[in-house]
Amino acid sequence: MELVLVILIDGLVYGLLLFMLSSGLTLIFSMMGVLNxxxxxxxxxxxxxxxxxxxxxxxxxxLILAPIIVGIAGxxxxxxxxxxxxxxxxxxxxxxxxxxxxxxxxxxxxxxGKNQVPYDAPEVLQFALFSIGxxxxxxxxxxxIAISVLIFLCLxxxxxKTRVGMIIQAALSYPRTVEALGHNVPFIFMGVFGxxxxxxxxAGVIAGPQLGTFPGMAFLLGSIVFxxxxxxxxxxxxxxxxxxxxxxxxxxxxxxxxxxMADILMAVGFEMPEEMSEHALRDIWTLTLPQIGPILPxxxxxxxxxxxxxxxxxxxxx
Amino acid sequence: xxxxxxxxxxxxxxxxxxxSVAFADTVKIAFVDPLSGxxxxxxxxxxxxxxxxxxKLVNEQGGVLGGDMFEIVGFDNKMSPKESLIQVQVxxxxxxxxxxxxxxxxxAHAITDAVNKHNRRNPDDRVLFLNYAAVDPALxxxxxxxxxxxxxxxxxxxxxxxxxxxxxxxxxxxxxxIGQDYSFGKSVAAAAVGxxxxxxxxxxxxxxxxxPIGKVKDFTPYARKIVxxxxxxxxxxxxxxxxxxxxxxxxxxxxxxxxxxxxxxxNGITRTFGEQGTGHIYLVxxxxxxxxxxxxxxxxxxxxxxKYPDHDITQxxxxxxxxxxxxxxxxxxxATDVVKVAQALEGMEHxxxxxxxxxxxxxDHQIIQNVDIQEHTSEGxxxxxxASDWGMKLVSEVEMAGMDSPTTCKMKRP
Numbered sequence: 001m002e003l004v005l006v007i008l009i010d011g012l013v014y015g016l017l018l019f020m021l022s023s024g025l026t027l028i029f030s031m032m033g034v035l036n037x038x039x040x041x042x043x044x045x046x047x048x049x050x051x052x053x054x055x056x057x058x059x060x061x062x063l064i065l066a067p068i069i070v071g072i073a074g075x076x077x078x079x080x081x082x083x084x085x086x087x088x089x090x091x092x093x094x095x096x097x098x099x100x101x102x103x104x105x106x107x108x109x110x111x112x113g114k115n116q117v118p119y120d121a122p123e124v125l126q127f128a129l130f131s132i133g134x135x136x137x138x139x140x141x142x143x144x145i146a147i148s149v150l151i152f153l154c155l156x157x158x159x160x161k162t163r164v165g166m167i168i169q170a171a172l173s174y175p176r177t178v179e180a181l182g183h184n185v186p187f188i189f190m191g192v193f194g195x196x197x198x199x200x201x202x203a204g205v206i207a208g209p210q211l212g213t214f215p216g217m218a219f220l221l222g223s224i225v226f227x228x229x230x231x232x233x234x235x236x237x238x239x240x241x242x243x244x245x246x247x248x249x250x251x252x253x254x255x256x257x258x259x260x261m262a263d264i265l266m267a268v269g270f271e272m273p274e275e276m277s278e279h280a281l282r283d284i285w286t287l288t289l290p291q292i293g294p295i296l297p298x299x300x301x302x303x304x305x306x307x308x309x310x311x312x313x314x315x316x317x318x
Numbered sequence: 319x320x321x322x323x324x325x326x327x328x329x330x331x332x333x334x335x336x337x338s339v340a341f342a343d344t345v346k347i348a349f350v351d352p353l354s355g356x357x358x359x360x361x362x363x364x365x366x367x368x369x370x371x372x373x374k375l376v377n378e379q380g381g382v383l384g385g386d387m388f389e390i391v392g393f394d395n396k397m398s399p400k401e402s403l404i405q406v407q408v409x410x411x412x413x414x415x416x417x418x419x420x421x422x423x424x425x426a427h428a429i430t431d432a433v434n435k436h437n438r439r440n441p442d443d444r445v446l447f448l449n450y451a452a453v454d455p456a457l458x459x460x461x462x463x464x465x466x467x468x469x470x471x472x473x474x475x476x477x478x479x480x481x482x483x484x485x486x487x488x489x490x491x492x493x494x495x496i497g498q499d500y501s502f503g504k505s506v507a508a509a510a511v512g513x514x515x516x517x518x519x520x521x522x523x524x525x526x527x528x529x530p531i532g533k534v535k536d537f538t539p540y541a542r543k544i545v546x547x548x549x550x551x552x553x554x555x556x557x558x559x560x561x562x563x564x565x566x567x568x569x570x571x572x573x574x575x576x577x578x579x580x581x582x583x584x585n586g587i588t589r590t591f592g593e594q595g596t597g598h599i600y601l602v603x604x605x606x607x608x609x610x611x612x613x614x615x616x617x618x619x620x621x622x623x624x625k626y627p628d629h630d631i632t633q634x635x636x637x638x639x640x641x642x643x644x645x646x647x648x649x650x651x652x653a654t655d656v657v658k659v660a661q662a663l664e665g666m667e668h669x670x671x672x673x674x675x676x677x678x679x680x681x682d683h684q685i686i687q688n689v690d691i692q693e694h695t696s697e698g699x700x701x702x703x704x705a706s707d708w709g710m711k712l713v714s715e716v717e718m719a720g721m722d723s724p725t726t727c728k729m730k731r732p
Contacts, residue, residue, distance in 0.1 A: 010538045114359045115586025135545050136572030255539035
């Protein structure tokens with residue numbers, strides 16, 4: 001079926017976007033042992049910075065500059081904020097990132113207002129590359145896929161094949177030993193935090209034109225990113241990738257097919273009640289798949305936590 | 319504590335003096351809508367429109383009752399029904415007799431109930447509820463009362479007008495209805511399906527679905543379904559980010575028909591759609607300004623854009639509300655005896671500043687006015703929106719829409 005192919009592509013776009021957010025977060029999470037609540041806010045900052053730059057210099061300089069600015073901001077926040085809070089333990093760190101998320105949202109509203117801003121894909125990519133049946137696939141979507149795959153390959157190479165990557169991996173599991181060997185662990189932490197937020201920023205830059213650039217965009221994506229890294233396993237790049245794609249396809253497929261709960265229940269052998277408006281279970285009978293689609297990732301997370309608490313690819317407990 | 323006591327004493331004093339003496343020179347109107355939080359763009363825009371209308375249409379013309387000025391007092395209800403009732407009470411305690419509210423029918427239901435109760439218990443201190451935007455049909459049907467006046471066409475009337483225009487299109491074969499999963503989205507869907515089945519039984523409803531409100535991250539799958547269904551037109555009552563997300567995804571997916579909407583204009587939406595929305599986005603509303611109905615209309619809009627460059631005239635009916643209230647006060651000869659003012663409003667006919675006639679139907683207090691179908695375009699636009707190169711242009715007009723629409727309203731009159 002044609003629609004299946006289209007949905008596979010759409011789900012891939014959404015999944016890879018999630019991956020760019022979750023890959024940075026999963027590194028930061030395993031490094032500090034604390035959820036960075038502000039991670040999606042850096043994603044939003046990326047979109048807004050790129051929008052601002054695109055107004056003066058066009059889309060392409062924004063693609064390069066915005067993630068760099070977000071990364072520097074992230075590194076600075078780690079160096080002068082988070083590191084100072086770190087000594088008081090995990091809870092103050094958590095509260096710090098939570099406050100940061102609120103602060104960034106207010107800052108964005110202060111400078112850019114509460115309305116959606118007209119941040120658009122570059123004109124060279126605003127055409128339908130090909131169509132499957134009557135559905136068109138925009139060139140920009142293919143561009144998004146290309147960027148995300150490129151980022152994944154780069155990350156994989158740096159983390160597994162280079163000296164820097166090996167030190168990072170060592171610092172993640174045995175920070176004291178690495179420090180004793182003469183490496184500057186706080187500097188590594190700052191670097192990972194900066195790169196992680198820059199990745200989130202880049203995700204914002206390329207997702208802004210597709211999903212909309214407005215002050216609620218961070219909140220909308222915030223929780224699903226945590227779900228992704230828990231499912232994938234903390235600190236695992238492969239886990240983040242697999243979980244992102246899984247969630248991307250799952251939610252896209254769920255939203256695409258209007259399977260009614262009544263059909264499933266009747267197929268299993270239940271009988272449809274005649275007086276639906278009076279029936280005690282009418283809410284369940286009238287459900288459709290697109291309605292429950294958004295909660296499916298959370299359901300999957302609960303199942304994973306029950307049967308594999310360290311996630312699909314994780315090596316230690318959450 | 320001291321402040322509270324003082325306020326209490328002042329209120330008590332005001333009541334003992336009698337409102338007619340204490341507030342002889344200004345007629346205050348409480349504007350109860352979100353002025354902070356995520357919904358504040360709509361609220362502050364309406365607030366600006368009310369202030370401008372009061373200034374331009376009443377105060378600069380010499381006021382009412384031979385010199386009394388209108389004053390709009392803002393009350394932030396934070397988009398919560400509970401907070402709204404508190405703010406309405408504060409307004410009443412300040413001696414204000416006119417409550418204007420519009421955002422969210424849920425809040426309008428709470429206010430109309432509260433006003434009804436208040437007026438029954440305090441016959442010397444009654445207030446009127448001027449509803450300028452809450453479009454749930456129930457407010458002028460089962461839930462109607464004598465103190466509530468609606469200056470916007472309700473959702474059923476708008477859909478009736480929209481489907482009138484849609485059914486003239488011979489090529490229309492398939493329609494997709496999609497909306498947010500809550501009371502308003504459901505009533506839009508029901509009205510769309512009902513009207514189309516009656517007017518064009520040959521048109522097939524190829525999709526009728528609701529999506530979670532404010533929770534959809536990527537509208538692409540919905541857009542794919544719409545394109546695959548072979549729909550010629552889409553109807554949606556979406557607003558805010560859900561409107562932009564859905565609209566952009568549908569157009570990106572290769573849909574080339576019209577998308578009929580209730581709220582796809584201004585507040586950043588027109589600017590965000592930009593070139594992409596041309597030929598796709600249609601709006602059902604009242605008071606189209608491109609082209610302006612008269613020189614007076616043009617001057618009014620120009621003056622507003624000059625005074626509030628960050629806002630647009632998004633709710634033309636606000637000017638109607640203010641003009642009709644002023645007329646009713648003058649006819650009644652009093653601004654404090656709201657029963658007389660309400661009686662003057664009932665059945666009032668008025669020439670709208672936007673062209674066409676206005677008629678406040680006495681049996682349910684639903685205004686009857688021309689409803690316009692407008693198109694998002696950059697050509698032939700005199701007044702742009704969002705300070706962009708696009709605006710809404712009149713495509714067709716249904717005169718006195720819903721004049722004979724039925725109502726179940728049985729109000730008790732004082």
